[in-house]
Amino acid sequence: MENNILFFCFSGFISGGKCAPADIFIGQTTWNDTLQQKRYTVLIANVGQVSVTDIHISCDGFNPRGLIMKKPGIFKKERRGDCLVIEGGRINSGDSVTFDYVNDFQFNLYPISVQC
Numbered sequence: 001m002e003n004n005i006l007f008f009c010f011s012g013f014i015s016g017g018k019c020a021p022a023d024i025f026i027g028q029t030t031w032n033d034t035l036q037q038k039r040y041t042v043l044i045a046n047v048g049q050v051s052v053t054d055i056h057i058s059c060d061g062f063n064p065r066g067l068i069m070k071k072p073g074i075f076k077k078e079r080r081g082d083c084l085v086i087e088g089g090r091i092n093s094g095d096s097v098t099f100d101y102v103n104d105f106q107f108n109l110y111p112i113s114v115q116c
Contacts, residue, residue, distance in 0.1 A: 021111035023048025024055060028106055036053050037102050039068075041110065042075070044085055045096035053090045054115040059083035062107050068100040082112070 025045045033039040046052050060081040067075060073087040074097050086097055101107075 017050050017116060019048050019050050019052050019062040019114050019116040021114055023050075023052060024114060025059075026057070026109050026111065028057050028109070030106060033102065038106075039100055039102050039104055040102060041076075041100050042092070043096055043097060044075075046091040046093055049093055050116055051090050051092045052114040052116060054088045054112045054113070055085040055091065055111065056114045057083045057085060058110050059107060062109075065105070066103045067103065070099070081084035083109075 023046060025043075025047045026044045027045075029041045031039055031041070031045075032055045044054070044055070045099055056076075056078070059077060062077060062083060069075065074085065076087065078083050078084050085091070091097065
């Protein structure tokens with residue numbers, strides 16, 4: 001089994017209960033599943049100081065047919081290039097959600113907006 005880990009860096013200073021897309025860390029791990037397909041595990045974590053909701057992720061070209069979710073609604077394509085995390089629900093500071101997808105290549109996922 002091949003394991004490749006890709007980490008995205010973030011920067012930003014958070015104070016006074018403010019939040020920004022930079023508070024969301026997205027990491028992807030690549031591996032081959034039992035059918036020798038490329039499978040990706042995505043971790044979306046709140047690394048900021050406050051809880052965030054309404055997390056929108058840029059997901060250009062993402063095909064929801066490849067999603068493998070343990071819980072429904074974790075990652076949903078809203079419209080072209082815009083995916084919503086946990087149906088707009090809350091991720092507390094330090095918490096994360098994960099999901100898997102199968103595809104021939106890794107999608108470039110990054111946060112585009114959040115609400116405090």
